Amino acid sequence: MTKRRIDPVTGTETTGHQWDGIEELNNPLPRWWLWTFYATILFSVIYVILYPAWPLASRATEGVLGWTARNDVAREIAEVDASQAQMREALVTTDLSALDRNEPLLAFATNAGAAVFRTHCSQCHGSGAAGAPGYPNLLDDEWLWGGMIEDIAYTVRHGIRNEADPEARWSQMPGFGDMLSRDEIATLVAHVQALPGGQDPLAGPGGALFESNCAACHGADARGERTMGAPNLTDAIWLYGNSDEQLTDVIANGPFGVMPPWGGRLREAEVRAVAAYVHGLGGGEAPVADGTE
Amino acid sequence: MTDQSTALYAARVPIFPRRVSGHYRRLKWGILIVTLAIYYLTPWIRWDRGPNLPDQAVLVDLANRRFYFFWIEIWPHEFYFVAGLLIMAGLGLFLFTAALGRVWCGYACPQTVWTDLFLVVERWVQGDRNARMRLHQSAWSLRKWRLKLTTWAIWLLIAVATGGAWVFYFTDAPTLARDLVTFDAPRVAYLTIALLTATTFVFGGFMREQVCIYMCPWPRIQAAMMDEGTLTVAYRDWRGEPRGKGLKRREAAESLRITGPQVGGRAPLIPMPGVANTTTAKRQIPEGEDTRPPGDCIDCNACVNVCPMGIDIRDGQQMACITCALCIDACDQVMEKTGRPRGLIDYVALSDAPREAAGGEPIPAWRHAVRPRNIAYFAIWSAVGLALLFALFIRPDIEMTVAPIRNPTFVTLADGSVRNAYDVRLLNKHGDDRAFLLAPSLETDAQAEMEIEGHPGHVVPVPADTQSRVRVYLTAEPGTDMATEAASRVRFWVQDMTSGERAHVDTTFNGSEN
Structure with missing residues (x-):
């Protein structure tokens, strides 16, 4: 054959x-x-x-080298983490208000802070930090609790109006629904809407109502009070909007925006880094005495 | 019975090509010297680009993502130049294959060039075809070991030089050469050299025609690009057949001392796909029954003996033929000795066969090369080349890209003004640090303030040969058209403070209507 x-x-x-x-x-x-x-x-x-x-029921055979891709990733992360230890140390010990004079450290903090922001902050404040009704826009130049880098770091560390951190920033606007009549609230809404246009806070039909109910926190000039997180009512920025319905709701029920404390969940270097990132988004405030810019 | 049974696997039979001289051999020497010189010497050419840039004329700087070619510097975003060169290489392959068949394989392919070089070494140490065959068949003796080891040692030296030359293209050659000798070079350099040394040594020394026949896709691809007007190396069977050795012819052949036992291997005859093979069938005619007058072929096997692929071109076009044209030189010598016109084996197109067989005059080779299909290929090829040259010369010296930040599209500030942010990238392609002045130009009547983060004077310094990214804010005053309209046009001007050159980029400004 x-x-x-x-x-x-x-x-x-x-x-x-x-x-x-x-x-x-x-x-x-x-x-x-x-x-x-x-x-x-x-x-x-x-x-x-x-x-x-060989794939088995729940896992695969391990191989005598014991190699896994997870271990590789963990090792690489640990390596990067170790390589950044010095920068983190410097960031924790530095005076934050002088950070903008240390260019490499500022670059490190801004980049690290951007990563922290995308992971932990963007859920409420948005990936572009533009906020949403009730969640402040971090790009503009209005700050409820202060816009200097230390102020921002404190807010991140302790949060706002939360029970978890005794040092959290705290204030509460009462709901005026029980104290004022519907007509009075309507008068106040119209009064507040006119404030950015130059309306005297204490004059006009709503002036007396404003003085007795609002001026204690928002100030007689309606420019707000940062120690209490009371917003400036004379500017163009409205956290909850400035339509009739939105303002009526805010005055009648009182807003109560909560931010959790991040001090326990993030390392101090990460808190400082994200503060540096937010401060650099375009609205950060510099100390007044520092007239270099 | 075992020697009678069919073998499904065949061992490689070594091929011992005989030395040949002639027109095509000289051409191939020239190409070999030029291509090898280009390969080995290019990394050592210096080119002064100033203090901050490398002074190597041809450098692929992967770490810094730059490609330097004499006066040209390519950044990653200009990779279309490389894409254009690849398109030209593709079209060039069409052109050359359609006109000259597998001319790349026969003359310029590194496998061919290095095999040729290794053959020179082999021939120099061990002698020509017959000597090498005898050595191959002899028992392992001291002399055989000495000759073989000398050959391999020289091959290895060439292989190391080949692998070594490659790495010099990727970093400063003199520095790397020094580091290589002092063992300070990066491990990847040694690894690359080792790998290329191994492939050069094995492919050039031992695998040779196996690479072309069994590993390379080119023969298969190129066959699809050839047509009946393509010039290939072919045997004029209508002139040569019936081949044979009358007494007189045998004397002539023996006087040339080019006959000999057929020890060298024959590559398997794989016909070119889609090519009608006429000569194979002719060989089946038993010599005694052929009543035609004897042809010019004296069956001296000179063409077979010089073939680096170990094939018989008289079997017709086949996959294993790399069209190196050495058989043409060999046959022309024999034709001269036997007093017949040259060109029994020659560059011939398939379409020539029937006409010449019927007694027609041969068509000159250049007429085959210059025909509409090839002219079209050449036209497209040149057009791409000219377009690349044009693009190279109009390449701007300053480059700026402006990316409006769209998350969010605008920000309302406390005083009611509207702010847009832009990511601006400035490229400094010079060998010295440069400063760039940035200024916006708005629609008439529009009013907006520009601010560059970190650069209050609107001047951005960019270090030599780098790119800087800055965030630029444009703020429109409250209530202005620009602040309230959906979108307005903005033009950013950039000026090189050193050369005074200006460039601009148009973009948009989003107002609160957006």
Whole structure:
């Protein structure tokens, strides 16, 4: 059966296989291909022994090297973390108000803070930090509790109106729904809406109502009071909006915006980094005495 | 019975090409010297670019993402130049293959060039074809070991030099050469050299035609680009057949001392796909029954003996033929000796066969090369090349990109003014530090203040050969058209404070209507 046979048409040897008179020609493969094939088999056997390979019910065989991709990632993260230890140390010990004079440290803090912001802050304040009704826009130049870098760091560290941190920033605007009549609230809404346009806070039909109910916190000039997180009512920025409905709701029910404290969850270096990032978003305030810019 | 049974795997039979001289051999020497010289010497050419830039004429700086080619410096965002060169390489392959068949394989392919170089060494140490065959068949003796080891040692030296030259393209060559010798070079350099040394040594010394026949996709791809007008190396069977050795012819052949036992291997005959193979069938005619007058081929096997691929070109076009044209030189010598015109094996197009067989005059080779298909390829190829050159010369010296920040599109400030932010990137392509002055130009009547974060004077310094990114704020005053309209046009001007050159980028400003 295996006698050599030459196909008369092509002059090529056949393998001796026939199907309905059709013969298979034999153009032999180079032998080194065969050896290459054996080498790949040998490689796969060694690989299966050394590395994770066979899938089992809940996990795969481990391989004698004990290699996993997770360990690689963990090691790389630890390496990066270790390489940044010095910068973190410097950030924790530095005077934050002087951070803008230390260019490499500021660059490090801004980049690290951007990562912290995207992970922990963007859920409420938005990935672009533009905020949402009730969640302040961090890009503008109005700050409820202060816009200097230390103020921002304190707010991040302790949060606002939360029970978890005794040092949290705290204040509460009462709901005036029980104290004032509907007409009085309507008068106040119209009064407050007119404040940015130059309306005297203490004059006009709403002036008396404002003086007795609002001026204690928002000030007789309606410019707000940062120690109490009371917003400036004379500017163009409205945390909850300035339509009739929105302002009526705020005055009648009293807003109570909560921010959790991050001091326990983030490292101090991360708190400072995110403060530096937010401060650098375009609205950060510099100490008044520092007249360098 | 075993020697009678069919073998499904074949061991490589070594090939011992005979030395040949002639027109095409000289051409190939020239190309070999030029291509090898380019490869080995290019990294050592110096080119002064100033103190902050490398002075290596050709440098692929992967770490800093720069490509230097003499006076040209390519940044990553200009990669379209490389893409354009690749398109030209592709079109060039079409052009050359359509006109001259596998001319790349035969003359310029590194596998061919280095195999040629290794063959020179082999021939120099061990002698020509017959000597090498005898050495191959002889038992392992001291002399055989000495000759083989000398050959391998020289091959290895060439291989190390080849692998070594490659790494010099990627970093400063003199520095790396010093580091390599003192073992201070990075591990990847040694690894790369080792890998390329191994491939050069094995491919050039031992695998040779196996690479072309079994590993390379080129023969398969190129066959699809050839047509009946393509010039390939072919045997004029209508002139040569029936081949044979009358007594007189045998004497002539033996006087040339070019016959000999057929020890060298024959590559398997794989016909080119889609090419009708006429000569194979002709060989089947038993010599005695052929009543035609004898042809010019004296069956001296000179063409087979010089072939680095170990094939018989008289079997017709086949996959294993790299069209190195050495068989043309070999046959021309024999034709001269036997007093017949040259060109029994020659550059011929498929379409020539029927006409010449019928007694027509040969068409000159250049007429085959210059035909509409090739002219079209050449036109497209040149157009791409000219477009690249044009793009290279109009490349601006200053480049700025302005990306408006769209999250959010605008910010309302406490006083009611509207602010937009832009990410501005400034490229300094010079070898010295430069400062750039930035200024906005607005629609008429519009009013807005520009602020650059960290640069109160609106001047941004950019270190040599780098890119700087700054955030630019544009604030429109409250109540102005610009602050309230959905969008207004803004043009940012940038001026190189050193050269005074200016460039601009247009973008938009989003107002509160947005």
